[in-house]
Amino acid sequence: MSIKDKIIVIIAEQGLLDVTDVKLEATLDDLGIDSLGVVESIFAIEEEFDIEVPFNANAPEKSDFDISSVGSIVVAVEKLVAEQI
Amino acid sequence: MNRVVITGAGTVNALGGNVQQTLEAMREGCSGISPLEFRDVDRLSVKIGGQVRGFDGARHFNSQKIALYDRFTQFTLVAAREAMEQSGLIFSGELAETAGVVLGTAAGGINTWDDNFRSVYEDGKNRVHPLVVPKLMNSAATSHVSMEFNLQGPSLTVSTACASSNHAIGLAFQMVRSGMTRAMIAGGSESMLTFGGIKAWEGLRVMSKSACRPFSANRSGMVQGEGAGVFVLETYVDAKVRGADILAEIVGFSMTSDASHIVMPSKHGAARAMRGALLDAKMDVTDVGYINAHGTGTSANDKTECAAVVDVFGAHSDKLMISSTKSMHGHLIGGTGAVELLACVMALRDGVIAPTIGHEIADPDCALDVVPNIARNAKVKGVVSNAFAFGGMNAVLALKGV
Structure with a gap:
């Protein structure tokens, strides 16, 4: 499974959605994921890829990790995974 | 309805070991936040906190007692002694039978939980100290205050996370105001600066790695502290009759x-x-x-x-x-x-x-x-x-x- 597909599975699980309903352009808010869901999703991503995600819930927009859409999360995780190798 | 006043205050916290030191630090705008020091701190991503420095339980309690006192209980007792000394109140006779203590804490004896979980899970030990339970219970501090000062009336521990102490003080205030009792000890204590305690908080991603900057646009989250604050509450009339120094009046909750x-x-x-x-x-x-x-x-x-x-x-x-x-x-x-x-x-x-x-x-x-x-x-x-x-x-x- 690609990084993108794995992230979609994580987000679908968090939003209680079918993976086919998780589009790359969607925001987490669109998918009904609130602030707690965001923190849980990031935890699941860290566990799945064994990475540290720089994310502060106080100022998500100022974090180095872009969570503005599913697609931006995929890009950010791909970058973190690449940096790790 | 009785008027309710505070006639004694005590504390241990990162700013000082008593009220005077704490208020001086507040006046000077000092920070008690510094790099945390405890086992495995290098495995944390949040490494700062308002840790109480130089607190030596052995200076305050004998070795028999200290076996029963988690750090949160030690902070509480030291603060309670300061408050009682200032108030000059002595609990005896009928007053002792009706007066009690209400304290707040969220995590109670988490140091004791942490140490003993390590011992059985990490170190593989199959035996823990016999007094682990009475040491870690959230109400331990309340019980020890009641024993030390002979408080035989309504006593309980309140646990409402970050509001615990205010709930505790408010309830004690209502008890004195209503006439249920003429005096109460109230306050709260916390000592969650342990590896397990901070690790749990890290997960929420609301902790700052640099400083606590409330109301500042560049804030980066909360910073945990530890310590205790304890107060003696009594009726205005009693305080006046005793000639006690009244610190303030609690008027609403x-x-x-x-x-x-x-x-x-x-x-x-x-x-x-x-x-x-x-x-x-x-x-x-x-x-x-x-x-x-x-x-x-x-x-x-x-x-x-x-x-x-x-x-x-x-x-x-x-x-x-x-x-x-x-x-x-x-x-x-x-x-x-x-x-x-x-x-x-x-x-x-x-x-x-x-x-x-x-x-x-x-x-x-x-x-x-x-x-x-x-x-x-x-x-x-x-x-x-x-x-x-x-x-x-x-x-x-x-x-x-x-």
Whole structure:
């Protein structure tokens, strides 16, 4: 499974959605994921890829990790995974 | 209905080992936040806190006693001794039979949990010390205070996360006011600066790695502290008859529940609690000169709290001062309201308003007089102390000078 597909599975699980309903352009808010869901999703991503995600819930927009859409999360995780190798 | 006054105060926290040191540090705008020191701290991503330094339990308790006292209980007893000494009150006879103690804590003996989990899980030991249970229970500190000072009346521990101490003080206030008892000890304590304690908080991603900057636009989250604050509450009449030094009068208390979210605060719940405390105190909004904010330094709290203040105080919100002393001692979780009450007493008694330190950039969503960085001399008639906990449990106290 690609990084993108794995992230979609994580987000679908968090939003209680079918993976086919998780589009790359969607925001987490669109998918009904609130602030707690965001923190849980990031935890699941860290566990799945064994990475540290720089994310502060106080100022998500100022974090180095872009969570503005599913697609931006995929890009950010791909970058973190690449940096790790 | 009895008038209820505070005649003794005691504390241990990152700013000092007693009330005098703590108030001096608040006046000077000192920070008690520094790099954490405990086992495995290198495995944490959050490495700062308001840790109590140089506290040696052996200086205060004999070896037999200390085997029973978790760090949160030790802080409580040291603070309670200071408060009792100041008040000069002695619990004996009928007073002892009706007086009690109400204390707040969120995590109780978490140091004891942490140490013993390590021992059985990590070190593979199959035996723990026989007194682990009475040492770790959340009500241990309350029990030991009752034993040390002969308090045989209503005694209990309150656990409402970050509002625990305010709930505890408020309940004790109501007991004395109603005539159920003539005196109570009240306050709270916390000692969650352990590997397990901080690791759990890290997960929420609301902790700052640099500093606690309440109401500052560049805030980066909360910083945890530890310690205790303990007060002696008694009727105004008794205090007068005894010739006791009255530190302040507690005049109102209100509790509300947001009934909405397990971590996000609600403006309405906070506003209802502040309004309720003023109503209970028969105070007008213009009577309030200072609010000791919950002010955690998270954007969720700070923006919601300021909006709630504007809601309740209207035009007067531009005239009052509001500061968060968590910027100095950190967030003592279940013990925080008790240590923060000291800033309220200082405002009423000494006319000194403790500052919000670490304030660098004004936040338009917190456009109130947050007493940035430098303490201020000001005469205030009434003060309000806010505590808004995770899970929406709100507890607000109102006090006046005597």
